Amino acid sequence: MTGTVEPMEAAHHERPGPSEPSLLEVQDLGLRFGGVKALDGVTFDVRRGELFAVIGPNGAGKTSIFNCLNGVYRPQRGSITLEGADLLRKGPAEIAGLGVSRTFQNLGLFENLSVVDNLMLGRHHLMRTGFLAGMAWWGRAKGEEVHHRESVERVIELLELEPFRTQPAGKLPYGVQKRLELGRAIAMEPKLLLLDEPVAGMNLEESEDMARYILDVRDRLNLAMILVEHQMALVMDLADRVMAMDFGVPITVGTPEQVQSDQRVVDAYLGAAS
Amino acid sequence: MRLPGTTRGPKVHGLMTRRYEDDLRLFGSGKAKLGLLALVLLYVFIPFFLTSDFWLSVLDYAGIAAIGALGLNLLTGFTGQVSLGHAFFIGLGAYACAQFGGPDELGLPLPVWLFCATLFGALVGALIGPFALRLRGNYLAIVTLGLIFLGEHLFRNLKDITGGNSGTNVDSEASFLGLDFADLSFAGENFSFNQGYFWLIWGLVALVTLLVKNLVRTRPGRALQAVRDRDVAAEVIGVQLGRYKVGAFAISSGLAALAGALFGSYQQFVSPDEFGLVLSIQYIAIIIVGGVGTVFGSIIGALVLGGLPGLIDKYSDSIPGVSTGSGDSGFISVFSLNQAIFGLLIVLFLVFEPRGLAAVWLRVKAYFKAWPFSY
Ligand SMILES: Nc1ncnc2c1ncn2[C@@H]1O[C@H](COP(=O)(O)OP(=O)(O)O)[C@@H](O)[C@H]1O
Ligand SMILES: [Mg+2]
Numbered sequence: 001m002t003g004t005v006e007p008m009e010a011a012h013h014e015r016p017g018p019s020e021p022s023l024l025e026v027q028d029l030g031l032r033f034g035g036v037k038a039l040d041g042v043t044f045d046v047r048r049g050e051l052f053a054v055i056g057p058n059g060a061g062k063t064s065i066f067n068c069l070n071g072v073y074r075p076q077r078g079s080i081t082l083e084g085a086d087l088l089r090k091g092p093a094e095i096a097g098l099g100v101s102r103t104f105q106n107l108g109l110f111e112n113l114s115v116v117d118n119l120m121l122g123r124h125h126l127m128r129t130g131f132l133a134g135m136a137w138w139g140r141a142k143g144e145e146v147h148h149r150e151s152v153e154r155v156i157e158l159l160e161l162e163p164f165r166t167q168p169a170g171k172l173p174y175g176v177q178k179r180l181e182l183g184r185a186i187a188m189e190p191k192l193l194l195l196d197e198p199v200a201g202m203n204l205e206e207s208e209d210m211a212r213y214i215l216d217v218r219d220r221l222n223l224a225m226i227l228v229e230h231q232m233a234l235v236m237d238l239a240d241r242v243m244a245m246d247f248g249v250p251i252t253v254g255t256p257e258q259v260q261s262d263q264r265v266v267d268a269y270l271g272a273a274s
Numbered sequence: 275m276r277l278p279g280t281t282r283g284p285k286v287h288g289l290m291t292r293r294y295e296d297d298l299r300l301f302g303s304g305k306a307k308l309g310l311l312a313l314v315l316l317y318v319f320i321p322f323f324l325t326s327d328f329w330l331s332v333l334d335y336a337g338i339a340a341i342g343a344l345g346l347n348l349l350t351g352f353t354g355q356v357s358l359g360h361a362f363f364i365g366l367g368a369y370a371c372a373q374f375g376g377p378d379e380l381g382l383p384l385p386v387w388l389f390c391a392t393l394f395g396a397l398v399g400a401l402i403g404p405f406a407l408r409l410r411g412n413y414l415a416i417v418t419l420g421l422i423f424l425g426e427h428l429f430r431n432l433k434d435i436t437g438g439n440s441g442t443n444v445d446s447e448a449s450f451l452g453l454d455f456a457d458l459s460f461a462g463e464n465f466s467f468n469q470g471y472f473w474l475i476w477g478l479v480a481l482v483t484l485l486v487k488n489l490v491r492t493r494p495g496r497a498l499q500a501v502r503d504r505d506v507a508a509e510v511i512g513v514q515l516g517r518y519k520v521g522a523f524a525i526s527s528g529l530a531a532l533a534g535a536l537f538g539s540y541q542q543f544v545s546p547d548e549f550g551l552v553l554s555i556q557y558i559a560i561i562i563v564g565g566v567g568t569v570f571g572s573i574i575g576a577l578v579l580g581g582l583p584g585l586i587d588k589y590s591d592s593i594p595g596v597s598t599g600s601g602d603s604g605f606i607s608v609f610s611l612n613q614a615i616f617g618l619l620i621v622l623f624l625v626f627e628p629r630g631l632a633a634v635w636l637r638v639k640a641y642f643k644a645w646p647f648s649y
Contacts, residue, residue: 070510096510109503109507110499110507117496121497121511124500124511124513125511125512127493128493130493134489141488141493145294149298
């Protein structure tokens with residue numbers, strides 16, 4: 001988990017076999033807001049290196065799953081474990097330290113900070129400099145800044161953010177902001193990356209670029225991803241397995257082909273569209 | 275997971291080899307080095323050329339205000355926590371100065387009482403922080419307003435320490451390594467109280483500026499700004515909100531107390547009336563006028579506004595409609611004029627230039643970079 005500078009061979013991506021132990025296990029999750037059942041009986045697992053997709057119409061509860069995984073929401077029922085560690089007992093900052101990172105549906109960038117600073121914040125949990133060491137600068141702080149700035153530079157190269165290094169995040173074009181958020185999430189060197197509608201609001205060209213970056217990330221960094229989308233096309237191209245949801249309840253889990261041809265999934269989407 | 279390395283060895287961009295260490299230098303460019311040299315020369319020589327006690331006192335008050343404003347800007351500008359309680363911590367520092375440094379009290383030497391007053395402010399801040407910072411926005415402003423009233427009550431009633439309503443003398447020694455800043459003589463030259471304090475105060479401004487600048491460009495300072503910009507996202511990337519909010523509050527309170535200690539030692543006398551809501555609002559005006567969320571803005575704001583009360587007091591005779599003393603019938607008193615000007619500046623800047631003079635300065639600099647090719 002340290003940002004060493006050695007190059008790593010691009011790992012050839014293989015679909016993980018069902019025999020491998022799961023990285024993440026979610027059991028019977030239940031989340032209510034007053035009378036609204038946002039999640040009910042949600043059970044799934046994500047394997048190492050897997051790209052797991054969650055689809056469903058707006059309001060199906062996709063973002064709520066992420067908020068539970070992150071510790072932002074406290075579900076009333078169920079369990080979430082990452083490599084055996086119980087995430088429900090932990091706060092968001094601690095969960096980040098265990099290797100879960102995320103992008104937000106409506107962007108969660110630090111708008112007044114530069115691209116480099118946003119990415120450096122992704123390294124926050126890997127760094128140690130405290131208030132006093134930071135004020136003193138010479139010693140730990142300086143060494144850490146240089147070291148992690150190098151890791152950040154590799155993210156910049158991977159996502160082609162070179163033209164934007166010193167620009168404030170809030171001033172970037174929308175598509176670049178989405179990419180920067182992906183960058184900040186991978187700068188965290190997570191085991192599990194949660195992407196909440198990474199192509200929402202993008203035109204076709206931007207969406208295709210983003211899909212390419214996601215594939216790049218998956219191939220270069222050996223990590224598991226959960227991809228939330230309400231459009232099916234992207235998911236069908238990228239995902240190893242798909243879970244379809246409607247009204248907070250999972251309808252089915254399977255390969256993209258299986259899910260696509262499932263009559264209940266088609267009905268949920270038609271129902272939401274009418 | 276590990277980030278892949280895409281190149282081996284030092285990063286090469288075009289023809290240049292890039293070293294991040296060079297990027298991280300505070301005074302990297304030749305221009306910045308020249309600027310630094312100019313500031314050092316000003317620091318050393320201003321008291322030689324500007325010997326007027328009045329103008330030196332304006333600069334001395336401005337320097338004290340700069341230290342306090344750096345503290346408030348760290349909390350409000352960089353961490354996004356609005357506090358009306360800054361004057362409370364300034365007051366704590368002033369009385370702490372008398373206690374730690376007074377010859378009839380602990381009688382500690384200059385660096386020690388400065389440090390102890392700062393630490394005392396920071397500790398009180400760290401104790402109060404966890405309660406105050408559960409709240410956000412306007413609620414936080416109201417709770418910190420409560421600190422002002424609590425402070426005034428304590429300052430008026432703890433008579434043994436504060437002298438009550440009539441105030442107390444602050445006669446802490448201001449000497450360090452044989453240099454008595456209150457009565458400085460060096461290389462056969464004698465300097466006035468105001469000259470000596472100029473070097474003391476602005477030396478500390480330089481030190482505090484460096485510390486705060488380092489803080490905001492490293493891990494903890496970035497975390498503060500992340501909390502300000504988007505607290506949920508900050509938590510999700512691993513920033514512990516409570517820790518950083520309380521840390522910012524403690525450092526801000528410590529710097530306020532340092533400013534207060536200098537204030538007390540400079541005036542040699544303090545009374546509870548000086549640490550009311552008006553002082554808090556003056557500090558808010560300083561960071562708004564200077565530039566919220568910039569280190570540099572805290573200092574410009576203090577230079578522009580820190581000496582203002584003194585200036586108004588001096589020139590009130592020549593401002594029509596201002597009553598200057600007893601029996602003098604005027605439209606507005608000096609005190610109210612002060613408040614009105616600070617209030618007006620807050621409103622004007624919030625409406626017309628919310629990013630303060632620091633932003634104006636950056637625009638001017640950008641203009642002259644292109645000069646003479648600007649149109
Ligand atoms: N913080 C909240 N307070 C109240 N209701 C919420 C909150 N977050 C989500 N919900 C409700 O939970 C349901 C699922 O929302 P969400 O997870 O955002 O869906 P999706 O991401 O699939 O569009 C919706 O009915 C939504 O109104
Ligand atoms: Mg959503």
